[in-house]
Amino acid sequence: MAIDTREAYRRALDHFGALVHQIKPEHWGNQTPCVDWDVRALVNHVVGESRWASQLLAGRTVADVGDAFDGDLLGDDPVKAFDISATAAAQAVGGERSLTRVVHLSFGDVPGEEYVTELFADALIHTWDLARAIGADERLDPELVEACAIWSAYAKEGGDRQAAAAGEHRQAASDADPQARLLASWGRRG
Template sequence: MSLALLHVALDEFARRLRLVGPNDWGRRTPCSEWNVRALVNHVVGANVRYRLLLRGASVEQVEATRSVDHLGDDALASFLASADQMVACFREDGALDRVVHHVSGDRTGSALVPMRILDAAIHAWDLARAIGADETLPDEVVAYLLAFATPYDDALRTASPQDRLLHRLGRHSKTEEIR
């Protein structure tokens, strides 16, 4: 199920990326240190880093990719290729049981899947916010990610699942901003 949700989260990011126009690359994102180009480069770079992790690269090799321009002349093609390559690595025999050396500590391949779903989904929302596109994330992705979140604040109990997830990740929906 989680690899299927990884596809959904990646598709959501690609859907927003297809909407980025030539004048959008410098727009601010909810990630204060990144504009649209830097956000997209981060997501493509993360796809590359997870592929490297699953192939046994060291933390140093993986971290060295953070300063690389992963977009080239065609950000969408770069994203799609890196996403396909990463997913193919997750599907390799034994990949989900393999222990990898993530910067935050050793993890199994299966423990990386929700991390990748989270990153792709929340940055799809960030990208949508930056370019003024539909911010709605698929219910099944939101529910899956909320299962990993800490208990909800009482004040958020009546909020939608997506608003609770966004709040937990330091982001705020337009509805929450109005309150």
């Protein structure tokens, strides 16, 4: 990845957060491009990922955390819940050892850099999902799109588990811009 993985994640999460702050009360029930998720469920997912990141990058295991992050994590103030979780995740990812430590996931141990890269890709693609759902500007940061496309191609080639979660690959037009190609590879129609 041409950009530092930690920086890519922070920027993607910041862009997602900027959109969270644009959500109006009537947006929370809007459908997103993610099957079965409305805006609230999508934000809840990203909050959950952020809360997991802060724990897993601190060395805890899935068993240690248990079901603490199941269910509704947004409560009565979804924006505040997002902000708190994003701050904790960004601090954990920005830590000196975040890329070199071993992260204990449900299926096994992975290098921290792999885990943070997956977090980055998830945050970036869900930024587009959220923008689409609330009618905001859908243009993603071109540098992050490029970094994600490189990683996605590598991950899909190797049968990475994140690639399996990306949705059915759609063929983008050969003249499509890089963002459209990336979104198509993640099963989105831009």
